Amino acid sequence: MEIVSILSLIEGYRKKEFSPVEITKMYVDRIHQCQDSNAYITVTDEIALNQAEIAEKKYCTNEATGILEGIPLSYKDNLYTKGIRTTSGSKIDEDFIPKEDAHVVNNLQREGAIQLGKVNMHEFAFGITSNNPFYGPVKNPWNKAYSPGGSSGGSGAAVAAGLGVASIGTDTAGSIRIPATSCGVIGLKPTHGLIQAGGVKHISWTLDHIGPLTRTMDDLAIVLEAMTGKQYTTSLKEDIRGLRIGVPKNYFNEGIEENTARLYQKALQDLESLGAILIDIDIPFSPDDLALSFGIGIAEAGFVHEESIVSALDSFGVDVKASLEHSHAITALDYIKALKRKEQLTEQFEQLFEQVDMLATPTTPITPQKIGEEMVEINGVMDSVFNTMIRIPAVFDLTGQPAISIPCGLADNGLPVGLQLAAANHNERILIHAGYAYEQAFLKSFYEKRNGLLEKT
Numbered sequence: 001m002e003i004v005s006i007l008s009l010i011e012g013y014r015k016k017e018f019s020p021v022e023i024t025k026m027y028v029d030r031i032h033q034c035q036d037s038n039a040y041i042t043v044t045d046e047i048a049l050n051q052a053e054i055a056e057k058k059y060c061t062n063e064a065t066g067i068l069e070g071i072p073l074s075y076k077d078n079l080y081t082k083g084i085r086t087t088s089g090s091k092i093d094e095d096f097i098p099k100e101d102a103h104v105v106n107n108l109q110r111e112g113a114i115q116l117g118k119v120n121m122h123e124f125a126f127g128i129t130s131n132n133p134f135y136g137p138v139k140n141p142w143n144k145a146y147s148p149g150g151s152s153g154g155s156g157a158a159v160a161a162g163l164g165v166a167s168i169g170t171d172t173a174g175s176i177r178i179p180a181t182s183c184g185v186i187g188l189k190p191t192h193g194l195i196q197a198g199g200v201k202h203i204s205w206t207l208d209h210i211g212p213l214t215r216t217m218d219d220l221a222i223v224l225e226a227m228t229g230k231q232y233t234t235s236l237k238e239d240i241r242g243l244r245i246g247v248p249k250n251y252f253n254e255g256i257e258e259n260t261a262r263l264y265q266k267a268l269q270d271l272e273s274l275g276a277i278l279i280d281i282d283i284p285f286s287p288d289d290l291a292l293s294f295g296i297g298i299a300e301a302g303f304v305h306e307e308s309i310v311s312a313l314d315s316f317g318v319d320v321k322a323s324l325e326h327s328h329a330i331t332a333l334d335y336i337k338a339l340k341r342k343e344q345l346t347e348q349f350e351q352l353f354e355q356v357d358m359l360a361t362p363t364t365p366i367t368p369q370k371i372g373e374e375m376v377e378i379n380g381v382m383d384s385v386f387n388t389m390i391r392i393p394a395v396f397d398l399t400g401q402p403a404i405s406i407p408c409g410l411a412d413n414g415l416p417v418g419l420q421l422a423a424a425n426h427n428e429r430i431l432i433h434a435g436y437a438y439e440q441a442f443l444k445s446f447y448e449k450r451n452g453l454l455e456k457t
Contacts, residue, residue: 005215006071006165006222013059013070020059020070024052024114027072031116031163037144038136039158041077041087043117048072051114058112066112067226073108073166076152077118078125079210080199081105088201089121089151091134091315092308102199104168104210104227111226116164119154125170125203126301126320127151128178128389129371133317137371140182141453142415146368149182149389151175155213156183162454166223170200171209173293174364174393177405180213181363181418184407184450186220186435187213189393191425192400195227204300206339207293207397215450217406217436224428235429240437241275243430246356251283252392256365257378259411264362267408267419270442271360271434279356284348285395292338293394299335302327346399346425353401353424358434363405363418364389396422404431406438407446416446 004012012018028045055070057063064070075081078088080098087093101109109115120138122130130138130153138153140146141161148157152169156179159167169176171189180187188211195210202208212223221232247253247268256264272278302309302324308316309324316324352359369376369385376385396403403422411417419438423430 006068006219009071009165010069013064020052020055020114021049023070024048024072027116027164034161034163037139037141037157037161037163039119039138039154039161039163040074040117041089041120041135041154042085044084044115047084048114048116055112055114064112066110067222068108069112070114071112071165072114072116073168073223074116074119074155074158074164075105076121076155076167076169078121078170078201079105079168081115081118084118086118086201087135088125089123089132089135092312093201094134098199100199103196105199107229108168108226113226119158119167121154122151123317123320124201124305125151125172125175126323128174128386130154130179131371139371140368140415141456142184145370146415147182147371147373149179149368152179152213156180156185156187159183159185159213159215160450160453166212166214166219169211169213171211171397172203172207172297173390173397176209176211176213177363177393177403177418177420178389180405181407181416182368184416184446185213185215186217186404186406187211188220188224188404188428188431189396189402190224190428191402194426194428202300202304204297206296206300206342209397217432217439221432232429232432235432236436237433238437238440239275240271240434243276243358243434244356245271245276245278246281246352246359247278248283248359248361249280251285252359252361255378255381255391256362257367259367259413260362260365260417263409263411263417264419267438268360271438274437274441276434281352281356281359284352285345289341289345289398290391290394292341293390293398295330295334295338296342298323298327299330302330342398346401349399349401350424353427357430358421358423361392361420361422363420364392367411367413367415367417392420401425402428402431404435406435407443409446410449
């Protein structure tokens with residue numbers, strides 16, 4: 001199966017080389033052929049083909065004006081889709097059928113996007129493995145014994161395995177970027193609030209973000225334009241000479257496994273070879289600050305799920321139940337202190353981004369772990385997989401600044417490693433600029449290896 005970019009699909013549609021119906025049917029067929037990946041909970045075959053027919057008629061009459069006209073993609077199953085069940089990966093909401101689309105779904109369908117279905121996820125987006133107790137574990141296309149990351153694991157796996165051109169996920173403590181790095185695709189957590197969160201089953205309205213996962217940087221820029229109505233494709237430039245990239249002296253460079261550290265250092269050297277200026281910089285963040293994410297997230301999740309905690313506690317999966325049971329123990333004082341510290345950190349990072357244009361860090365300290373693995377050892381220190389995987393990406397959920405994960409190579413175990421770039425609020429364009437330059441210069445061979453997954457899956 002040949003996977004092509006959004007631009008090449010649209011060009012092919014306009015030239016009548018192939019049609020939206022043919023392309024959509026190809027993706028639908030592939031999703032059904034690859035059911036063992038468990039990336040989808042619900043496949044909306046009929047809806048997708050009906051939407052493709054509408055797009056095809058528009059191309060035939062030269063009325064195709066949408067940015068994503070005829071482009072098949074998927075939605076994480078905690079984004080509301082009118083008339084289509086939206087389980088949030090849970091037993092509790094297994095029969096929930098929204099009456100309206102999420103704001104982001106509305107935006108994308110207005111631009112002509114075709115809905116392939118709803119992808120699997122960690123229950124209620126409350127974890128990073130996508131080892132779902134009700135719908136089964138999502139499998140990593142690079143090695144099906146391994147987790148694809150989470151909570152947007154179905155999104156990452158679907159994009160990497162060619163089960164859709166793109167996918168829309170959510171991110172509370174890394175839940176877009178962790179699957180992006182784990183599956184070797186690109187994932188963006190935009191500035192908090194850039195994309196309206198109406199019609200989303202929240203964990204935490206303070207920390208939740210909505211963003212795209214794609215195979216390439218140009219696809220990401222196009223999808224982000226469709227999501228926001230803002231222009232990003234003009235940032236797809238290869239010249240990053242003089243770009244100031246902050247290299248953390250602390251926190252982000254601590255407790256990193258050897259393979260990840262090696263590929264991260266190589267990525268820094270690659271960026272420098274393109275003319276970027278590397279600047280060592282102190283980071284205003286500590287492990288104690290990371291605990292704020294738990295305090296805010298669990299407190300707000302306890303409010304969101306209050307009714308179910310009272311009436312259906314045993315219907316939650318084991319790990320989600322344990323977290324929600326703890327929500328009542330967080331005091332109002334602790335919650336308010338956490339929110340005040342969040343404000344301080346956001347301002348401190350904004351000041352940091354006056355010294356550098358962006359930060360470059362590993363996306364996660366480790367590569368994906370085997371499905372069911374709960375603990376990991378790094379440099380002789382044991383910790384939970386959850387704590388380890390969120391340690392780096394969760395920082396920017398707390399501060400709200402945009403952050404993107406881009407593949408930067410394969411570890412010795414054959415699994416992908418990601419490079420995270422973060423910038424000041426509402427500066428997604430500089431991330432797209434730097435990410436595109438890095439991609440064009442250094443990711444051709446990686447993309448060739450990723451394309452090899454299509455035959456395996």
